[in-house]
Amino acid sequence: MDFFLSRYRHLTVLLIVITAQLVLIAYQVKTSTDIPLIRVWAVTAVTPVETALEFVRRYTWGFVEDYFVLLGVRSKNEKLLRENGQLKIENNYLKAELSTADRARALSVFQSRAPSKTVAARVIGDGTGANSKVVFVDRGSSSGVESGMAVVTPDGIVGKVVDAYPTSSLVMLITDPTFAAGVVSQKNRVHGTLKGQGHAECLVDYVQNEEQVEVGEWFYTSGDDRIFPKGFPVGQVTAAPNGKTFKEIYVSPSGMQGGVEEVLIVLQAVHQEVPGGEIASPAYSILPAPPDAAAAQTPQGAPQPGALATDADRLRAIYKDVGIAQKHTYGVGPPGTKPPDFTKIPTIHGVLPPGAAGQPLPGAANAAAMAQSAQPPQKAPAAASTKPKPSLPPSSGARDSARAPDTDDEPASVAREGQQEDRPSAPAASKAAPAVVPRPRASSGSPNAGTAGAPAHANPGPAANRPLMNQ
């Protein structure tokens, strides 16, 4: 044994050491436990040195590294600043382009839907002058722009053209102190004159203190000024206190919210309805027709004598019965055809018409002439029932259409019938002849107070849709 140990001493030590370590590993694997003592010693011996190394590295090599890194920081920073500036500019440009595209699209949609003929223009500069609110637009007389034309946006009116040059025009904004335009309120149809004040808000002048104007109410163009077509939004009322004589109504212009960049110049104006034509306090209300009157309608549509009807309705029924009795069809036959004999008027539903008892019928000759000259049979009664209008030249007609119906010389009844023909959904006031009960109105300043039913402003009728001659 001694010989073996002395002869293979190294190998023996190696085997012992290896075996010991194998046992150590086997123990750790078998029991799944660690040998914390050795690890603690090793880690305790190593980590302080590691910490010191890291400290040294941080303040030596790290410093040198930072120095070399920072060498390029200044130039990189300048480069990034330049890039940032360029990106900001590009971003703002793209935002502006996007906003412009949105406005242009809205403008295009509005232009295509608006009945008025317009031309799009872009504001290219402001006018000089301390108090003047004028801008230049890039459309001039070469584009058909003339002085006095209205300038609008989809949101509302903007101003009017005061000077038209070949390639540009000078537009006076509605905030200019010398600007004025006719406006009407949405609810009560209160008419007034919009005046610029030189600042963001405008004043609606010449509105009586008795008129009802609420804060938040919208004003629309009335078409009275012959510049702005009727029905364009103007703005909302921000304050409406009473003044000495007139109300001091301040309006925030809706067409200039957020600045004016793209506008539409109205080349040919067409009146529109003022939206939301519901009247807050109508002067008259139309009662429903009595049940017996509605039931007393003849199959031909002629009203009973006791029913409420106009003279024209009765005359129309008489002529119709005359035609039936004498087998005459109105509107058929060449000119010069013998008309029915209106002296032989039958008794209609037991009631003799005026002139039936041997007396000449008032206006019978005229009625016969009207019946002869009547157009298609179905339109003849209507033509006979309406008062013939004097034929006007186109220019004067257009000018009349631009004027508000309340300033028209025609009687209110004619205007009302025109409305009813134009609006099928309107109550058949003329057919059923409802009772019109006047109701005392709190404010009687409006000239529309004398008209029955909806005011003429609510529906200007077909004549109002004709082009407005720009001044």
Place this chain on the structure above:
Amino acid sequence: MTEYTERLLTETPRKHAADRFRLVWLVVIPLVAVLSQVYVPRFIPFLSYLELPLLITVHFALSRGGPIGALFYGMFIGLVQDSLSHQPIGMYGIVKTLVGYFAASVSMRFDVQNPVVTFILAFFFYFFHQFFYWVLSRALLGETLAFDAQQTVIFGLLNAAVALPLFRILDKLRVGS
């Protein structure tokens, strides 16, 4: 047998009794080697292939001469490595014990001052170290590690290349007679 081969097999210049490391170096050098293995790759990842503790073990075994001292030195370095790893303590210990023992045994036969012999021994022991560690992992721990011989050969060559200047530096630290 030529004169050169006789010299390779008989002369053992590192085996002078007076050539001794100072004790402090005996502790500091393996500590630095282990530290460099766990610390340097953090900043220079491609140096992770360096097996400095193994090279230190080989150098000590070749220069120290005694197999027992070399195997204990290898065991010490291996256990320190095991302590800083997540594996059971003793894996690197066994491998480096064997490396130390065989390196010391070889050094008694060869002239380990010769750079070629040093290069070959460094390469051989690196390959032996990696292979034996792989065998132990599979045998003792049941781990299915892949042994990439080609990569091991390349890394062995690189470690052998590093061993040449490293051994020269470590030789300078020895206390001459």
